[in-house]
Amino acid sequence: MKGGNTFRLRGRSLSLTLAVLIVTTIAIWAWEKNPFANSLLSAQELYTIPTSEFHVGSQNDSVVSMKPTEKIEENMSHSIITEETKGEEKFGTAPVDAISAFSPEMIDSDAHVISSSKSKVCNYAKGRWVADSRRPLYSGFGCKQWLSKMWACRLTQRKDFSYEGYRWQPENCDMPKFEKSTFLQRMQDKTIAFIGDSLGRQQFQSLMCMATGGEESPEVENVGKKYGLVKARGAIRPDGWAYRFTKTNTTILYYWSASLSDLVPLNISDPSTDVAMHLDRPPAFMRRFLLHFDVLVLNTGHHWNRGKLNANRWVMHVDGKPNEDKKRAEIGHAKNFTVYSVVRWLDSQLPSHPHLKAFFRTISPRHFANGDWNTGGSCNNTTPLAGGSEVMQDGSSDPLVEGAVKGTAVKILDITAVSQLRDEGHISHYSLRGNLNVSDCLHWCLPGIPDAWNELLIAQI
Numbered sequence: 001m002k003g004g005n006t007f008r009l010r011g012r013s014l015s016l017t018l019a020v021l022i023v024t025t026i027a028i029w030a031w032e033k034n035p036f037a038n039s040l041l042s043a044q045e046l047y048t049i050p051t052s053e054f055h056v057g058s059q060n061d062s063v064v065s066m067k068p069t070e071k072i073e074e075n076m077s078h079s080i081i082t083e084e085t086k087g088e089e090k091f092g093t094a095p096v097d098a099i100s101a102f103s104p105e106m107i108d109s110d111a112h113v114i115s116s117s118k119s120k121v122c123n124y125a126k127g128r129w130v131a132d133s134r135r136p137l138y139s140g141f142g143c144k145q146w147l148s149k150m151w152a153c154r155l156t157q158r159k160d161f162s163y164e165g166y167r168w169q170p171e172n173c174d175m176p177k178f179e180k181s182t183f184l185q186r187m188q189d190k191t192i193a194f195i196g197d198s199l200g201r202q203q204f205q206s207l208m209c210m211a212t213g214g215e216e217s218p219e220v221e222n223v224g225k226k227y228g229l230v231k232a233r234g235a236i237r238p239d240g241w242a243y244r245f246t247k248t249n250t251t252i253l254y255y256w257s258a259s260l261s262d263l264v265p266l267n268i269s270d271p272s273t274d275v276a277m278h279l280d281r282p283p284a285f286m287r288r289f290l291l292h293f294d295v296l297v298l299n300t301g302h303h304w305n306r307g308k309l310n311a312n313r314w315v316m317h318v319d320g321k322p323n324e325d326k327k328r329a330e331i332g333h334a335k336n337f338t339v340y341s342v343v344r345w346l347d348s349q350l351p352s353h354p355h356l357k358a359f360f361r362t363i364s365p366r367h368f369a370n371g372d373w374n375t376g377g378s379c380n381n382t383t384p385l386a387g388g389s390e391v392m393q394d395g396s397s398d399p400l401v402e403g404a405v406k407g408t409a410v411k412i413l414d415i416t417a418v419s420q421l422r423d424e425g426h427i428s429h430y431s432l433r434g435n436l437n438v439s440d441c442l443h444w445c446l447p448g449i450p451d452a453w454n455e456l457l458i459a460q461i
């Protein structure tokens with residue numbers, strides 16, 4: 001489908017519609033037989049993702065003196081490692097049930113056919129990366145107010161930055177050039193919310209950097225308190241951040257919810273208690289503040305593995321009771337159930353929130369080669385677009401999100417295939433304090449690929 005496939009479908013002529021549909025259907029059949037034949041990743045890598053929320057900086061090399069802010073980041077990443085991935089040493093390999101849950105046979109074929117025939121008009125995810133000398137949109141040496149140091153590759157030993165010099169050009173859609181003042185004016189009196197995992201946080205930081213141009217911006221006000229986003233006593237960080245651009249009264253916020261399910265400790269006064277993970281109930285934060293949002297971008301994916309659930313003591317609940325459905329207890333099914341549930345809930349809310357534009361961002365691809373994150377996997381390529389620059393398929397490479405939003409008013413923000421072409425844009429083995437023995441082929445350098453996700457988002461709001 002991408003990278004040298006033969007089906008180039010151009011034009012919108014009505015007479016072509018039938019042909020397009022037939023060709024697409026055939027292409028989809030082929031794709032379903034072997035969805036990842038033409039890509040760098042296997043289906044297993046894309047959809048099982050054992051451990052992903054792992055942060056470089058976890059190595060025991062953090063003794064060098066650091067500024068306070070950096071220490072916080074270190075503590076954060078450390079806490080993420082220890083709290084979020086504690087169980088992963090034990091449960092490091094991909095859970096088998098997750099693999100089987102997303103085997104190609106289980107992909108809903110209708111989802112592809114219908115969405116691809118609908119998306120003829122303008123599919124932002126279909127197009128190509130083009131070199132652009134006016135990139136990046138902000139300097140990787142700047143944006144210190146918003147950009148986590150662990151993701152600022154310009155501050156590491158990395159020497160190649162050609163990955164910064166591209167923009168995404170959809171084939172059949174207008175893609176306005178990003179201009180921060182135009183963007184903020186358009187977003188006057190509006191609130192943009194990201195809810196999801198660390199990849200959602202990357203997109204949030206990217207948008208903050210884009211909107212400020214990466215410049216020191218004293219006029220941006222921290223309004224976390226308004227959303228209860230304050231560091232609790234004993235906590236290492238708040239559950240999110242919210243900032244308001246005072247001139248245009250634009251708020252951009254991020255809330256950490258790795259699974260998009262409501263997490264409720266079973267016994268609030270017992271710190272070692274299990275946590276009910278309500279698969280059919282969106283996070284309380286989202287239910288409470290939805291009415292304040294004008295744009296909402298959800299994502300999940302990389303936290304759905306048995307190790308993380310166990311390490312966090314998350315116990316699946318459905319209907320307010322512990323889940324007893326054995327099939328649903330399998331990680332892949334639980335994730336599917338949750339994604340469908342949260343989309344259905346959001347869709348049901350949209351009529352009473354007519355100003356809200358809701359997006360579900362598709363999964364961000366990983367690029368570990370020759371091993372996984374904990375077995376020496378790496379992503380050393382530094383040549384942009386070595387595997388091709390175009391996405392030619394009509395359907396999404398994330399059938400889960402594509403299927404869940406189908407027939408709802410929740411929109412897909414499809415970045416999977418787009419990002420899959422950019423294996424050189426990850427953090428790789430670089431860190432602030434030298435090169436590491438492990439690679440982060442999940443998170444992206446900033447400025448970088450998530451900037452394009454935001455341009456895709458902005459084009460669609």
Ligand SMILES: *[C@@H]1O[C@H](CO)[C@@H](O)[C@H](O)[C@H]1NC(C)=O
Pocket residue numbers: 060
């Ligand atoms: C790792 O860090 C701990 C505490 O900072 C220290 O006691 C230990 O010696 C370190 N280990 C290595 C291998 O540097």
Ligand SMILES: *[C@@H]1O[C@H](CO)[C@@H](O)[C@H](O)[C@H]1NC(C)=O
Pocket residue numbers: 068071072075
């Ligand atoms: C980082 O965490 C350690 C314990 O894990 C704590 O003692 C220290 O105060 C924390 N530092 C910051 C800056 O939060």
Ligand SMILES: *[C@@H]1O[C@H](CO)[C@@H](O)[C@H](O)[C@H]1NC(C)=O
Pocket residue numbers: 189190191249
């Ligand atoms: C800022 O925008 C919000 C809507 O997002 C609105 O409720 C509020 O009144 C605005 N504040 C000012 C000072 O205009």
Ligand SMILES: *[C@@H]1O[C@H](CO)[C@@H](O)[C@H](O)[C@H]1NC(C)=O
Pocket residue numbers: 267268269270
């Ligand atoms: C909750 O935890 C506290 C502290 O461990 C304990 O005293 C209490 O009995 C627990 N409550 C329930 C309902 O289990």
Ligand SMILES: *[C@@H]1O[C@H](CO)[C@@H](O)[C@H](O)[C@H]1NC(C)=O
Pocket residue numbers: 101102106107108333336337340
């Ligand atoms: C995901 O859930 C939806 C809705 O319940 C269902 O129609 C679909 O078959 C499920 N897909 C998988 C792969 O389990």
Ligand SMILES: *[C@@H]1O[C@H](CO)[C@@H](O)[C@H](O)[C@H]1NC(C)=O
Pocket residue numbers: 374375376437
């Ligand atoms: C780097 O990791 C490999 C396994 O992935 C290990 O065999 C090797 O000893 C490590 N090297 C250092 C310097 O820690």
Ligand SMILES: *[C@@H]1O[C@H](CO)[C@@H](O)[C@H](O)[C@H]1NC(C)=O
Pocket residue numbers: 369370378379380429
């Ligand atoms: C990638 O680079 C790292 C660090 O230089 C090295 O250990 C690893 O073997 C390289 N991987 C490949 C596939 O070349």
